[in-house]
Amino acid sequence: MDLLTFTDKGLYCEAAGIYIDPKKPVDYALITHGHADHSRWGHKRYLCAQLAKPVIKHRLGPIKIQSVPYGERVTINGVHFSFHPAGHIVGSAQIRVEYKGEVWVASGDYKTTSDGISTPFEPVKCHTFITESTFGLPVFKWKSQDQVFEEINAWWAANKAAGKTSILCGYSLGKAQLLLAHVNPEIGKIYAHAAVENVNKVIRKQGIPIPECTRITPQVKKSELPGSLIIAPPSAVNSSWVKPFGEVSIGMASGWMAMRNNHYKRMADKGFTLSDHADWEGLNQAVEQSEATRVIVTHGYTAAYSQWLREKGYEAEGINLH
Amino acid sequence: MKAFTRLYLELDKTSEDSERETALVRYFDQAADPDKLWVIALLSGQRPKRICSISLLREWVEEAAGIPSWLFEEGQKVVGDLAETIALSLPFPVQENSLRLSEWIKLIQRLGNEAETKQKQAILEAWDQLDPPRRFVFNKLISGGFRMDVAPTILTGALALHTGIEGNKIAQRLSANWSPDESSFENLILTEHALEDISRPFPFSLLRLLEGSVSDLGDFSDWMAGYKLGGLRAQLIKRDGEVFLWSEANELITPKFPEFDHLKTLLPDGIVLDGDIIPYKEDWPLPIHELHARISKKKLSRNIMEQVPVIFMVSDLLELDRTDIRSQPLAQRRVKLEAFFHHVSAESLLRLYPLITAENWIELSHKRTNIREKDSIGLTLQKIDAPYPTTDDYFWKAPPFKVYAVLLYAQSSGDLYREFTFAVWNKEALVPFAKANTGLKTEELQQLNSWIKMHITERFGPVRAVKPELVFEIAFDGIFRSKRHKSGLTLLEPRIVSWEKDKDLKEAHRLADLEALIR
Ligand SMILES: [Zn+2]
Numbered sequence: 001m002d003l004l005t006f007t008d009k010g011l012y013c014e015a016a017g018i019y020i021d022p023k024k025p026v027d028y029a030l031i032t033h034g035h036a037d038h039s040r041w042g043h044k045r046y047l048c049a050q051l052a053k054p055v056i057k058h059r060l061g062p063i064k065i066q067s068v069p070y071g072e073r074v075t076i077n078g079v080h081f082s083f084h085p086a087g088h089i090v091g092s093a094q095i096r097v098e099y100k101g102e103v104w105v106a107s108g109d110y111k112t113t114s115d116g117i118s119t120p121f122e123p124v125k126c127h128t129f130i131t132e133s134t135f136g137l138p139v140f141k142w143k144s145q146d147q148v149f150e151e152i153n154a155w156w157a158a159n160k161a162a163g164k165t166s167i168l169c170g171y172s173l174g175k176a177q178l179l180l181a182h183v184n185p186e187i188g189k190i191y192a193h194a195a196v197e198n199v200n201k202v203i204r205k206q207g208i209p210i211p212e213c214t215r216i217t218p219q220v221k222k223s224e225l226p227g228s229l230i231i232a233p234p235s236a237v238n239s240s241w242v243k244p245f246g247e248v249s250i251g252m253a254s255g256w257m258a259m260r261n262n263h264y265k266r267m268a269d270k271g272f273t274l275s276d277h278a279d280w281e282g283l284n285q286a287v288e289q290s291e292a293t294r295v296i297v298t299h300g301y302t303a304a305y306s307q308w309l310r311e312k313g314y315e316a317e318g319i320n321l322h
Numbered sequence: 323m324k325a326f327t328r329l330y331l332e333l334d335k336t337s338e339d340s341e342r343e344t345a346l347v348r349y350f351d352q353a354a355d356p357d358k359l360w361v362i363a364l365l366s367g368q369r370p371k372r373i374c375s376i377s378l379l380r381e382w383v384e385e386a387a388g389i390p391s392w393l394f395e396e397g398q399k400v401v402g403d404l405a406e407t408i409a410l411s412l413p414f415p416v417q418e419n420s421l422r423l424s425e426w427i428k429l430i431q432r433l434g435n436e437a438e439t440k441q442k443q444a445i446l447e448a449w450d451q452l453d454p455p456r457r458f459v460f461n462k463l464i465s466g467g468f469r470m471d472v473a474p475t476i477l478t479g480a481l482a483l484h485t486g487i488e489g490n491k492i493a494q495r496l497s498a499n500w501s502p503d504e505s506s507f508e509n510l511i512l513t514e515h516a517l518e519d520i521s522r523p524f525p526f527s528l529l530r531l532l533e534g535s536v537s538d539l540g541d542f543s544d545w546m547a548g549y550k551l552g553g554l555r556a557q558l559i560k561r562d563g564e565v566f567l568w569s570e571a572n573e574l575i576t577p578k579f580p581e582f583d584h585l586k587t588l589l590p591d592g593i594v595l596d597g598d599i600i601p602y603k604e605d606w607p608l609p610i611h612e613l614h615a616r617i618s619k620k621k622l623s624r625n626i627m628e629q630v631p632v633i634f635m636v637s638d639l640l641e642l643d644r645t646d647i648r649s650q651p652l653a654q655r656r657v658k659l660e661a662f663f664h665h666v667s668a669e670s671l672l673r674l675y676p677l678i679t680a681e682n683w684i685e686l687s688h689k690r691t692n693i694r695e696k697d698s699i700g701l702t703l704q705k706i707d708a709p710y711p712t713t714d715d716y717f718w719k720a721p722p723f724k725v726y727a728v729l730l731y732a733q734s735s736g737d738l739y740r741e742f743t744f745a746v747w748n749k750e751a752l753v754p755f756a757k758a759n760t761g762l763k764t765e766e767l768q769q770l771n772s773w774i775k776m777h778i779t780e781r782f783g784p785v786r787a788v789k790p791e792l793v794f795e796i797a798f799d800g801i802f803r804s805k806r807h808k809s810g811l812t813l814l815e816p817r818i819v820s821w822e823k824d825k826d827l828k829e830a831h832r833l834a835d836l837e838a839l840i841r
């Protein structure tokens with residue numbers, strides 16, 4: 001019997017009686033991070049990494065939740081659990097599970113490069129490594145974050161010179177804060193969509209330096225906007241929302257922008273390849289550093305990535321959780 | 323090649339004419355002459371010869387990136403384009419390369435004569451020096467797959483803005499036979515060509531769509547009304563024994579219509595006629611899209627010339643006996659034009675647009691109602707005392723056709739479903755016959771979107787089939803038979819008139835009703 005098994009409620013540890021990032025309501029849920037596809041409402045008890053707790057509480061409201069610092073061991077029914085930095089967003093964690101000498105790591109979403117605001121990814125040695133594969137193909141390779149922000153800042157400055165308002169899209173939890181932390185505030189004024197600023201507030205309270213920005217409201221004068229930068233979630237950016245802002249340029253920050261033909265092609269004028277997930281090299285590096293001999297691939301290009309690992313000698317299988 | 327790659331990606335991203343022109347001007351303004359010349363060549367379809375097959379490139383990339391063939395293919399499934407997949411599958415470059423476009427092309431042309439091992443070495447080296455976007459463009463260039471369809475008028479317009487030379491001169495210069503290997507930017511674009519002066523058209527008088535009421539135009543007796551067929555607006559010029567045809571978009575289109583060569587002998591010198599090129603066969607105008615199909619052909623075959631013959635319908639005379647008569651009032655020009663037609667016999671190529679006689683606006687409006695019976699798409703209204711060009715030139719569209727139809731499919735663009743497919747009844751089945759993406763107000767569009775989300779029955783790629791339930795009134799300006807469409811019909815400018823919330827599914831029109839509209 002495997003230490004962790006995939007059930008219709010989610011990743012299950014029978015020995016401990018807990019689930020990791022469960023999809024359906026359970027008694028006890030261990031949560032890797034605050035994104036909606038990992039932390040859901042309706043469980044009786046939650047446990048997460050200390051840095052992830054404020055955002056999860058902000059998103060889910062009154063829930064019964066405990067947290068532990070990275071690396072600290074929690075034992076449930078004789079199974080040892082600990083949370084380790086995953087570098088994906090603030091507070092994101094890989095969950096290490098140890099029982100009778102066998103070690104598994106459920107990595108959740110992760111990124112192996114350091115982004116300056118989330119705690120950098122730490123390789124955790126294990127026997128079985130559960131990895132995502134959102135970008136698990138060789139065509140996905142990220143250039144350095146510094147280079148991308150050079151492009152973003154140049155784009156903003158050029159828009160400003162042309163009298164345009166820059167709208168930069170990124171998910172309100174994670175990407176938006178990453179953008180805010182690295183755009184150059186000397187170029188102009190920064191605004192944020194309410195959904196972004198609500199998360200910002202929570203994260204600033206944790207002592208993580210997210211620059212101040214003005215909430216964009218109907219009261220903001222249109223005349224103030226040209227030259228400024230608005231950070232907004234992609235779901236909010238549509239023609240009717242953008243209309244009152246006058247002449248705009250819409251940028252999209254996502255790993256998918258590496259390809260010319262992507263989902264956002266019609267929406268965005270400019271794409272920036274910036275992801276909070278590991279690229280091809282990052283996935284391979286994480287698998288190697290885990291020193292695992294067995295790898296379970298979830299989320300993304302599961303069939304291709306597990307085949308690749310098998311050809312490299314791993315015992316690997318792809319599992320589609322959806 | 324950085325600037326060129328940026329240009330390529332900008333052109334690739336938009337189909338908006340003004341944005342493409344801006345991108346081109348920005349490129350030309352900073353590029354060196356040899357690079358500009360190559361961009362002009364590439365955009366007019368002259369590309370360097372393919373030096374190796376794309377499948378060979380694939381082999382090399384799998385080796386260089388250290389990935390198995392099947393994995394490369396998985397990437398291609400996601401990316402789509404092979405040249406792009408290759409560019410993305412390789413490791414990032416370790417060196418920098420600052421060769422310009424024209425230098426790269428020289429290098430590529432030289433490689434064409436080398437042995438395969440030499441080619442491989444040079445290409446691997448290039449990949450190692452270019453970032454993925456430049457690699458992608460490079461792959462397109464070496465594999466002969468470079469394609470960027472930019473309308474000639476956009477290229478001409480951008481060059482005109484960049485050089486300050488008139489657009490029709492540029493068009494004339496580009497229409498010559500030239501090759502980027504033998505010419506230079508200086509010679510091709512900046513130097514006067516021999517026939518330039520005699521070929522020059524006059525600025526076109528813009529035909530404006532009449533949107534208000536005709537009675538707002540004032541006294542009926544001040545106006546002249548004429549029929550209008552569906553065609554391509556053009557000026558036909560005969561000077562110094564040569565014939566030239568210019569489209570309203572400032573494009574020299576003489577080579578597209580060799581039949582008008584005959585006019586060299588049939589017309590006197592020093593003539594400029596304004597009018598329309600009409601696809602016309604056995605005394606019937608053909609649907610306009612057949613003319614467009616003929617124009618878009620790179621090579622004009624005898625076959626297509628027989629399938630889509632053309633005539634020139636003349637509406638105005640601008641130059642007569644080498645004299646510019648544009649300052650004379652329209653009424654006088656018309657008299658001269660009719661006299662000119664008495665002396666010319668070129669019936670098979672050249673015809674005069676007849677005028678419409680009426681006593682007043684009311685009678686004219688009546689005649690407009692039935693104007694489709696004369697094969698017209700509408701009528702022209704011009705002030706009789708106006709010179710050429712004038713702002714008093716109107717096109718009064720024939721009333722549109724209207725039918726009731728059922729919403730069948732919706733396709734999203736950006737955040738909303740914006741493109742809709744409509745169907746009519748054929749016995750008990752609904753047959754799709756029109757796609758429309760305009761006509762709904764913002765609130766209606768939003769309302770329709772929420773309805774669609776709750777009534778999706780099937781998904782095909784980006785298209786959603788919805789429960790057949792909603793009825794819309796659809797308008798269109800023309801209807802033709804088409805073998806390529808399921809309904810056997812194709813429409814001109816279909817658009818939504820209204821969402822008929824009170825209409826029942828069964829009240830939609832039948833396919834037979836549509837067929838009855840075709841003449
Ligand atoms: Zn996530």
Ligand SMILES: [Zn+2]
Binds near residue numbers: 035
């Ligand atoms: Zn996720």
